[in-house]
Amino acid sequence: MPRNANTEAARLSVAPMMDWTDRHCRYFHRQISQSALLYTEMVTSPALVRGGALHLLDYSPEEHPVALQLGGSDPAELAQAARMGAEAGYDEINLNVGCPSDRVQSGTFGAVLMKTPELVADCVAAMKAAVDVPVTVKCRIGVDDQTPEEVLPDFIEKVRSAGCDYLIVHARKAWLQGLSPKENRDIPPLDYDLVLRVAAEFPDLPMSINGGIETLDDAEALIARGMTGVMIGRAAYHRPWDILAEADERIFGDKPVSHSRDTVIDAMRPYISDHLENGGRLHQITRHMLGLFAGQPGARTWRRVLSEKANRPGAGLEVLDEARDLMAHPDRLAG
Numbered sequence: 030m031p032r033n034a035n036t037e038a039a040r041l042s043v044a045p046m047m048d049w050t051d052r053h054c055r056y057f058h059r060q061i062s063q064s065a066l067l068y069t070e071m072v073t074s075p076a077l078v079r080g081g082a083l084h085l086l087d088y089s090p091e092e093h094p095v096a097l098q099l100g101g102s103d104p105a106e107l108a109q110a111a112r113m114g115a116e117a118g119y120d121e122i123n124l125n126v127g128c129p130s131d132r133v134q135s136g137t138f139g140a141v142l143m144k145t146p147e148l149v150a151d152c153v154a155a156m157k158a159a160v161d162v163p164v165t166v167k168c169r170i171g172v173d174d175q176t177p178e179e180v181l182p183d184f185i186e187k188v189r190s191a192g193c194d195y196l197i198v199h200a201r202k203a204w205l206q207g208l209s210p211k212e213n214r215d216i217p218p219l220d221y222d223l224v225l226r227v228a229a230e231f232p233d234l235p236m237s238i239n240g241g242i243e244t245l246d247d248a249e250a251l252i253a254r255g256m257t258g259v260m261i262g263r264a265a266y267h268r269p270w271d272i273l274a275e276a277d278e279r280i281f282g283d284k285p286v287s288h289s290r291d292t293v294i295d296a297m298r299p300y301i302s303d304h305l306e307n308g309g310r311l312h313q314i315t316r317h318m319l320g321l322f323a324g325q326p327g328a329r330t331w332r333r334v335l336s337e338k339a340n341r342p343g344a345g346l347e348v349l350d351e352a353r354d355l356m357a358h359p360d361r362l363a364g
């Protein structure tokens with residue numbers, strides 16, 4: 030793909046994470062970084078196409094650039110789901126070939142598809158034919174007893190030929206038997222060198238590397254070593270300020286803007302008010318904000334007040350004020 034706006038946005042992305050990167054989380058992340066590419070949680074093509082679960086496509090216009098991640102393995106159904114996503118205005122449609130959970134395996138989605146690259150290529154070709162926005166794939170370096178040095182280049186060649194515009198590689202295997210999804214994000218060893226080598230073999234397919242990236246320094250180093258971009262999951266969720274606050278300037282070369290954790294909280298207020306007025310709960314938004322002060326004095330107070338009080342019926346913006354106030358005056362914290 031020629032370098033275009035989406036390739037630029039992919040220089041730093043926040044990974045798709047089920048139950049975590051919902052629309053509220055993405056809106057919050059967008060207040061910290063204007064340029065990072067944000068991913069939805071995985072949405073399965075059967076849920077969209079057969080289940081008619083259109084609410085799964087809801088997002089706020091402020092979230093752009095935002096990519097929809099799909100799970101599925103039926104080319105026609107994925108094409109239809111991709112079309113629905115593009116019509117809803119998503120900037121990219123991504124296919125999940127990395128998720129190892131049992132539930133997902135039973136539907137032949139996710140990492141198990143590393144074993145059938147021809148089928149993935151058919152899915153990509155069908156999705157490409159259905160939409161004008163970039164179609165991308167997120168994969169592992171292999172599964173089970175596969176040899177990554179052999180299967181990864183073969184997989185990439187097939188999806189590239191099918192028209193894949195951009196690839197994200199989670200730089201470890203998934204072991205489909207015997208590990209929980211959580212263990213599969215930590216136990217199989219990371220192999221950045223392999224991903225860097227393979228990325229260099231495919232100069233016309235821009236790629237991001239994912240897995241275990243903890244800091245913007247790490248991100249910059251991987252880009253300097255030849256990756257087009259990096260995707261960050263857990264560190265961005267748990268320490269959003271550390272990862273995202275300087276990303277626009279350092280990764281995207283944007284002009285510096287003056288913002289702080291407090292300006293982010295202020296920017297969230299109208300969004301939270303709207304949500305509450307529409308019958309939503311405070312906790313549905315603030316649960317994603319617990320890490321805002323990670324590593325700062327008072328971080329535990331912030332987490333504790335929000336965790337304890339935001340889920341109570343009727344909880345409103347006063348809980349945010351109380352959390353901020355108690356951070357400044359920990360002596361007032363009861364118990």
Ligand SMILES: Cc1cc2nc3c(=O)[nH]c(=O)nc-3n(C[C@H](O)[C@H](O)[C@H](O)COP(=O)(O)O)c2cc1C
Nearest residue numbers: 044045046047070071125199240241242261262263
């Ligand atoms: C809670 C959680 C949910 C996840 N859900 C998805 C998902 O829906 N789709 C996907 O491709 N990967 C999913 N992942 C994997 C992440 O996208 C990412 O590949 C992985 O966490 C490694 O990156 P990290 O070390 O930066 O977190 C999930 C990870 C976590 C922690």
